Amino acid sequence: MQRRTLIRSSLAVGAAAVLPVAAQSTWPTGKAITYLVPFPPGGNTDTLARVIAQPLGQALGTPVVIENKGGAGGSVGSALAARAPADGYTILGGTISSHAINVSLYAKLDYDPIKSFTPVAMLGSGPLVLVVPASSPCKTLSDVLAASRAKAGAGGLSSASPGTGTSPHMAMELLAHQSGVKFTHVPYKGSGPAVQDVIGGQVDMMFDTTLIVGPHIQSGKLRPIAVTSSSRLESLPDVPTIAEAGQKGFDMGSWQAVFAPAGTPRPIVARLHAEIMKIVATPEVQARLKGFGMLPSAMTPAELGEYQKAEVAKWAQVVKAAGIKAE
Template sequence: MQRRSLITAAAAALGIAASLATVPATAQGTWPTGKAITYMVPFPAGGTTDVLGRLISQQLGTVLGTSVVIDNKGGAGGSVGSEIASRAAPDGYTILGGTISSHAINVSLYPKIGYDPIKSFSPVTLIGTNPVVLVVKADSPYKTLKDVLDASRAKPGGLSSASAGSGTSQHLSLELLAYKSGVKFTHVPYKGSGPAIQDVISGQVDMMFDTTVVAAPHIQSGKLRAIAVTSAKRLASMPDVPTVAESGVQGLTDFEVVSWQAIFVPAGTPAPVIDRLHTEIAKILATPDMQGRLKGFGMEPANMTTAQIAAFQKAEVDKWAQVIKAANIKVE
């Protein structure tokens, strides 16, 4: 009898061991195992998402004890890289730098983007928010928003305006300006902020709305002139630059666009992995160095739980769906 009990107990133990062997390592608390983590950036190098991704990945790799490799997959306002990330294994080894365009705007702008910005991902961290700034070449004849609007109104097709891609906050800022002011512009989409802003600097394109993360260094170096910011009030980092609403132009008194940067993982990623990533990235963002960098970029640091990020994202999806429909914005 005793022998039978021992055999039964041994069999049960073997059964438990076998079942544990089938449980992913991420659910057992051993993640990461030393395998490299891919930080997908759905834009080319040099843009806001790329800059932030590189700053975060360096420190994240150190605290997790593994390498975090940036993988730039640009195109369609962040949709190409986001779709790739949405199909990655939900095992904690793929994270994505999501933005207002890839995870709030594009779903209403493109007929098919290959993923659902809410259902295909789980939020990890909201890095921060920042307004967009309208810039022109340093020696451009345009010094105020009124100058820009008057010149565009007088030019067939309007002034040319670059963006990081159709559907990005840069593009939507331009479309809102055109819609509210009644002035036409020619939109020139690029595959990322890096190449777009270089063509503004060289004079190939008349102007551009871009995030303060990318534009600020060029404004400070004297290569670009800031015309106006899209925030409700002036930025502490650019106190001399007026808001669009301050331009005095009829129809623009309530103009406001705030871009944002976040980190997501594919839906189905184990909760312990998401919690660990959320905790470690929050610690990185809270350091004096990172806080200083974010504020220097003109970004407002964010501190939200994953549940709060999910609610914020849903509200943004709904908001931009209404804006795109009201302004009849279409991707060419």
């Protein structure tokens, strides 16, 4: 009797162990996948999600529905994704802000950017361009640093950004950290008003993507000084990198990636990664990414995880050195 009870118990345990595997093998079942975007509609993260969602749904044979949950630099939507079931039916558009900077910027964060998520796919990284008004006397990075040193008593040159903790703001802080030169941060509510005030000369300079500053460079209203990537941009071949211009080791991109809640089964992550990479590799999406000023990526989930850890450590140093606090 006791032996039969033990056999029944063993069979029950075995069946329970098989259930998750069976569930994984049938994923997706036709249930919609929620693609959480932790920013309002219209921005880069939202636009990329809409580029990816439809073909991803077609490849998986199930709808992929975008849900925008903006707030606190991507923290609100990221926290929601972190609490979602790890069953493959929730994915998140994560960024340098939500998954590398915010953990040092905010005193309290309702998720851990590393422990709360499983990396799925890196979509790409968008270098930023340091620009000044066409009327500025600065022609090179050396000119910018010298001009800011000369105004050190007044806080240095002013630098616009779309907000505290955004990648343009952090690019300025990284340059200040590495060069030892002070700048005065001037935060705006978005890149639009920031770039207009730089064009008008009310602010001395700014960092932003080619999507934002590119048209104004072409029109002659802004002068490009340097790019934040480790190599020159195809669209701005005559503009040096910040590293080439004297700040060796400077390398920064405003990256976009896809994450899933921690514990999402590996076979599901592998399938999501494979399908997203196929989409990113298509000529249409490659063209869209380059149009955003982004360099497409082919990182594996493991490589994305290691890259993210390095980014968290890098920006923790910059935030601490600058004494930045979220607004």
